Amino acid sequence: MAEQFLPHVNGVTHSVIRVLEHLRDHGHEAMVIAPSYEKTLFLGSVDHVDGVRIERIPSLPLAGYPEVRVASCTVSRIQRILARFAPDVVHVASPFVLGWQAIQAAKGLGLPCVAVYQTDVPGYAARYGASVLETAMWSHVRAMHNSATLTLAPSTASISQLHEHGVQRVHMWRRGVDTSRFRPAPRDHAWRERVGGGKRLVGYVGRLAPEKQVADLAAIDALPDTRLVIIGSGPGKESLRSVLPNAHFEGFLTGTELATAMASLDVFVHPGEHETFCQTIQEAMASGVPVVAVGRGGPLDLVDSSRNGWLYAPGDLAGLRERVRDLAGDDAKRLAFARTAHQCVQERTWGAVCEQLLGHYERAGTVTSRMRGTRRSGLRTP
Template sequence: MRIAIVAESFLPHMNGVTNSLLHVLEHLARRGDDVLVVAPSGATVAPYIPDQLAGFLPAPLSSVVMEDEGPTEVHGFPVHRLPSFALAGYPNVRVAAGTVGRVRRLLADFAPDVVHLASPFVLGWRAVQAANQLGIPTAAVYQTEVPAYAARYGVPWLEPRLWQRVQDIHRASTVTLVPSSFAHDQLVEHGVPRLQLWRRGVDTTGFSPHRRDDALRAELAPNGEKLVGYVGRLAAEKQVEDLAVLADAPGVRLVVVGSGPLKEALQARLPHAWFAGFRSGADLGRIVASLDVFVHPGESETFCQTIQEAMASGVPVVATGRGGPLDLVDSSRTGWLYRPGDLDGLRDRVLDLVGDDAKRAAFARAAHASVQGRTWPVLSDQLIGHYEDAIVAHHEVRPTGRSALRLRRG
């Protein structure tokens, strides 16, 4: 297959979208597919501000932080960078500039069988228009509930406009892949058709109970405290400040892993917590496996990969009962869900597991067992099936399109 992946964010910025793409690219390389990645640059400032982006971009332009460009090749596949701006107050998040015509030329030159739109919003909107103009099928991966961020960032009036953009992108796509039943129902309510479920894989080797580090636990909890941890971006949409309800919990030491614009504010709010900063690879697996309870308070998760990683590490989870966690956490068996906004409930659920060693161990075993078989190779093979479905669906609608001709030729 020839696959163009248009990524709303990519290396050098690590997040859930980037992490998923790296696993998918590794799988496509093993298969011998041809892939082009199109992503925002980490360094180049675009020469103008499109009107539709004005509300998202920093001013003045001289305040934009220049960063490393990022790799031009990943797993042997070329990465084409488009000029980009940094989001105001969040310099690691890039917004690609350019036109539909520019993306169309890139796709026309590469001539893919299918275009994978990774968490499309700004660049993805241009890409779906370009692909449709060229008659190329698209698989749009709904991964970020961008409209929910509006209130968190003080612009609630933007939410309807943001939902309109989401609707436009996914209605124009050949197929939309959703990561959870919540996301599926949410998009159905917004009139988005042609939905298919595609969850996320988990590295059950990198995240395993065998990575538990007793020396680290002794360092962080010298008096036998239970380690209660969070992993993810330190940004408004993650609601990490809700962990303050645990700050004075008896016998608990908070662990916060990640980076983001709220790091300093959270350090001031949680002065006794251990802030580990950004961690990855074996180091991250070691920290997660060393926790006693994993907590995720964010209410805007379409999936929540870090919950799967905690479960693979044999750590029970306490999470808000909205979004992706509804599918991942079997409440009263692998962890607990609490009502969104009920911080007393969050505290009670954590203390329930912290105070009962037998229950915590039983939940940990069930959590570990629940994610076995969800490896990235398995999920990536499912993704290939979705690509094929998109090509077939496109052929049925546009039988004279380029992809349909390729399909008939085998």
């Protein structure tokens, strides 16, 4: 079950696709239940991605951010879908609306359910001016995840956050990185010249939305001898153009174009304080690019200050500026950090983390079997 899925591309979609690839390549059968998009708004549909069946649920666009869909249906409908497929475990990616229905459906059928915490929705609420809803949202998150057999969280910070809000049975499951795609080799000097005209390139990659705090990069927009590069799209794009008048906006990139752009940066920056993990930090490191990130949430596990990048205190934009200036202006230090960044992610492959995920599936199955006094084997994952 995926709260968001193709054609919308984000961290949740990316991790679901990599899990599906691993399951398929290792002989497991999978199905995805996900929101529909424009052409199937009311009717729903079934399609396939690389041989994996996708059961679409009618959805509506999120107000102000139409790329994100909000889907919901009755628990009984999801139970019927699950009953036809007869899974051994239900994997719920970043549950909130549709995922909550799936958790209830799995529980009603006596199926083990693994809920993957990937999005700090209560934290996002404050960034969207709805901080009054934060307490209610945490109550919802707690109820969802405590109804699941297991919860998987991607960082020590997110595990602590969940525990603080009363979520039980939380286990660590990090994200992998595609080191065959993200590597130093695609660095493109022609791209660098076009974008920066010989200046040091300081880049951000991700959604352009309030929760990412991209506007904080105004602190480095006019840093001497550097060019800020913004890669991505989202509802905040036009307002950011006025906040960051000196920046180059490259737009949304994927595949080899994204790998080339990432490797062509000199410093990677990420100012968002609500990251449960931050996949783009790993991709930058794999590309041989040192990182400057806010010292909160997922980046705390990824950035080892003074070795592969720098962390700065939340809200300390002067500190952000100083850390970027330090790396952009010191070739020897920047290259040393870049080498360490590249080395430290080489073992974090998707194959390795997906094998860990299979272990969590088995654990969830064992827990459920103990509760109902039976044991099931095999794996078919919706």
